[in-house]
Structure formats: structure tokens, C-alpha cells
Amino acid sequence: MVCIMRADSIVTFLCCAAASLACGLHSRTPIDTDPQFAPVPATAAGLELGPGGYAVQSYGGGAYMVTEGSYQAFFLITTKGVIVVDCPPTIGHRMLYAIGNMTSIPVTHLIYSHYHADHIGGVTIFGEDIRTIAHSETARHLLETPDPNRPVPKQIFDKNYTLHVGNQTLELAYLGEAHISGNIFIYAPIQKVLILIDVVFPGWLPFAALGEAKNVPAYYHAHDQILQYDFDHYIGGHVGRAGNRTDVLNQQEYILDLKQNCELAVNLSATDDPSIGAAALLGPVSAKNPGNSWAPFKVYLDTLAQYCANKTNEKWLGKLGGVDVFGFENAWLLIESLRIDYGVLGPFATV
Incomplete structure (x- = not known):
């Protein structure tokens, strides 16, 4: 049939x-190992990668995004040190190259957006002396699932934390689960850059299972929370480009x-x-x-x-x-x- x-x-x-069941067929179909999907629209295209296999995008004022086409990380150059947000293992040591090409100022602070290994599994490349910061729930997850590639953060906070380093400021806020408990909003008010990982995928539909959301109502609410910020650039942690307000509105509509x-x-x-x-x-x-x-x-x-x-x-x-x-x-x-x-x-x- x-x-x-x-x-x-x-x-x-x-x-x-x-x-199908009446005919004795299983509901599971064989996996197509050579699928043909619809073409990707031009609006989903990422940054052109350089010879090192990565791209760096500047937002002015010392703020930069780094991507290898699938993952994203962020760094902010200050007069007293470089602040890094995440280091996906797929980017790895290329974060050092990207930062080194922009400044000789050392990395002094590292923020974990959340505890998932695909976003912070490369952080040990920065050594043990830097100041690591994360939400208390992220620290709890890391204590429960010990991983030498994801050291427990040295400093934690519960709701809000403002990081001042030299001439730069980042505002950290925990507004609920969104993607998973401990996943934080990271905002650079001068450069108007907002970082929230694994929620919005600019130019793309959400990755499988709504970005692996653990709390679907909170995931939906996170889009309203994002739009309350005054941002020009949105870093979602995935795909080859950053987004903007229109990208957030498009995904919310989807x-x-x-x-x-x-x-x-x-x-x-x-x-x-x-x-x-x-x-x-x-x-x-x-x-x-x-x-x-x-x-x-x-x-x-x-x-x-x-x-x-x-x-x-x-x-x-x-x-x-x-x-x-x-x-x-x-x-x-x-x-x-x-x-x-x-x-x-x-x-x-x-x-």
C-alpha cells in the first residue's frame, strides 16, 4: 500500500x-542517508571564512564576534584586559588567533553563557589564571557533570551582575530558563550587542527540538525578553552570521x-x-x-x-x-x- x-x-x-500499521508495516521508516533538502535562502548565508577557517566581525568599540560557520563566540577588548564569552571547541584555538590579530592585551575574563559543552568545551585554551564568571545554575550543572574541559567558574551570580573592566561594561542577567537553567543574557550597552545562546538562530529555523529547549513556555517567552533590549546586533551562538531585531521577529513569527x-x-x-x-x-x-x-x-x-x-x-x-x-x-x-x-x-x- x-x-x-x-x-x-x-x-x-x-x-x-x-x-500502514494495518498492513503490518512499522511506523518507523528507513533513514535516508542521501537526502535532498530545499535550497537555503540567501538571507541565511554566513560570513565568508578566511584562510584560517574562521571569520571575525567587528561591532565597533572593541566588540567582536568569531565564527567558523556553525558556532559563534564573542570578545570585548578593554584597556585592562580582554573579556571572552564562550569558546566552542569547534572554534578552539582560532579564538586565540582572532583575538591576537586585534590586540596584544591579554585575556583576563571569561564568561560562560551556559554549561553546554558545545559552547564552552574549548575554554581551557585560555589557561587557569583568568577570571571565569557564570550563573550559579551553570556552576551546579558543571559540578554534577564534571568535565576537565569545562572548569567550574570561579565567580557566580544568581540574578544580575555588571562586569566593569577598564573602559568597558557587560551586563549579565538571568531571566529564566529560556534554553536551559543558567543560560544568561549578556549585553554590551555601548556597542548595543545582545548575546543569548541557543534561542534565536538568525536566518534559520530553530535547531532540532526548538534548539533543545528544556522549557518550551520559557523558550517562547524569551523572544519577548530579547525584544525588550535595545540592541543592534544579536549573537545566538550558532550559524555563520549574527542577527538583528528583524531576525528575532522573524523567528518569533515562525x-x-x-x-x-x-x-x-x-x-x-x-x-x-x-x-x-x-x-x-x-x-x-x-x-x-x-x-x-x-x-x-x-x-x-x-x-x-x-x-x-x-x-x-x-x-x-x-x-x-x-x-x-x-x-x-x-x-x-x-x-x-x-x-x-x-x-x-x-x-x-x-x-
Whole structure:
């Protein structure tokens, strides 16, 4: 049996999944190891990398972003030392080259944006004598998951901290989980540069599972918090370029569309129409997998997520990079969040 899925019809998705299970097929499909995705729009393009495999962008006033095309870090030159924010291991020693090409002033301070290794796993290149600063939750995570490549910060704070070094200032604030507990807002008020890692991906849709967000409502709220700052440049930690206010607004519009379409899918699955109601899907799967209550629910979640992703892609393909790459994973997480965080239960509401 061949099923053709269309983005505008949840009927197709529900019936297709049910029919496949009835035919004895697994809901999991083979992984395509040679996929063809939609072209990336020009607005998603990153900075041109130099011969060293990295690029440096100046924001004036001693503020710089460094990228190797996938990750980003930041440094700020002061009269008393250089302040660094993060050092992804994929950038690694190139941070030293980037800083050394701009100044002979030594690095004296290092800020951890949060505890994830893909952003701070290269910090040991700066040695042990620098002053490391992070939120208390970041320190807790690092104590719980010891890693010699991510030393526990020497100085921690709980809510706000203003760092003054020489002629420069950075304002650090913890406004909630956003991406994960301890993930902080870092703001250079003179240069109007805002850093918040793993939330907004300028020119692209969010990486899988909304940037691996641990708290989806907080992730959504973080976009409003970002827009309360007066910034000209936004550093999100990923992709090959920094962003601006328009990039934040574009992503906010995308995730709101995604939420609306996911909620539509959940509500449609709760209708009494046997052709589109959850019973049309759950019944055949349950019959094929007696005693396995997870089987029908997996097919239910996957089906709704695919419907939501495809419907959202209709608007956003060609506007953001990677829309068809991680659209399903973002939708899947949101379907689950709608149920457990927002109380949109669809057919599983109180009987």
C-alpha cells in the first residue's frame, strides 16, 4: 500500500499511518542517508571564512564576534584586559588567533553563557589564571557533570551582575530558563550587542527540538525578553552570521505559526468524525500491538507533528534556512508541550 501525504489534510496523515500499521508495516521508516533538502535562502548565508577557517566581525568599540560557520563566540577588548564569552571547541584555538590579530592585551575574563559543552568545551585554551564568571545554575550543572574541559567558574551570580573592566561594561542577567537553567543574557550597552545562546538562530529555523529547549513556555517567552533590549546586533551562538531585531521577529513569527498549527492538529484529532478522529488512528495500531500502549501514542504524536511541520513549511520554505530539515522535530516537541505545559489535550482531555 502506498500512502501520499499532503500538508493540508490531517485526514491523510491519520489514515495513512493507520493503513500502514494495518498492513503490518512499522511506523518507523528507513533513514535516508542521501537526502535532498530545499535550497537555503540567501538571507541565511554566513560570513565568508578566511584562510584560517574562521571569520571575525567587528561591532565597533572593541566588540567582536568569531565564527567558523556553525558556532559563534564573542570578545570585548578593554584597556585592562580582554573579556571572552564562550569558546566552542569547534572554534578552539582560532579564538586565540582572532583575538591576537586585534590586540596584544591579554585575556583576563571569561564568561560562560551556559554549561553546554558545545559552547564552552574549548575554554581551557585560555589557561587557569583568568577570571571565569557564570550563573550559579551553570556552576551546579558543571559540578554534577564534571568535565576537565569545562572548569567550574570561579565567580557566580544568581540574578544580575555588571562586569566593569577598564573602559568597558557587560551586563549579565538571568531571566529564566529560556534554553536551559543558567543560560544568561549578556549585553554590551555601548556597542548595543545582545548575546543569548541557543534561542534565536538568525536566518534559520530553530535547531532540532526548538534548539533543545528544556522549557518550551520559557523558550517562547524569551523572544519577548530579547525584544525588550535595545540592541543592534544579536549573537545566538550558532550559524555563520549574527542577527538583528528583524531576525528575532522573524523567528518569533515562525514559532507562533508552529504553535498555532500544532494546536490545530491536536484539536482536529479530537473531533468525532471517524475519518479524522484519534480513534481512527489509535484503534488499528492498538489492535496490531496488543498490550503495548506506547505504540499507538507514538504514531499519534508522529502523525500530528508531521502534519504541523508540513503545514508550517508551506509558509516558511524559502524564508528561513533548514525549514524542511528540523521542522518535524520542532513540531514534535511542541505537540508534547501543548499537552503537558499548555493543557491542550485534544482527545485525551477529562472524560
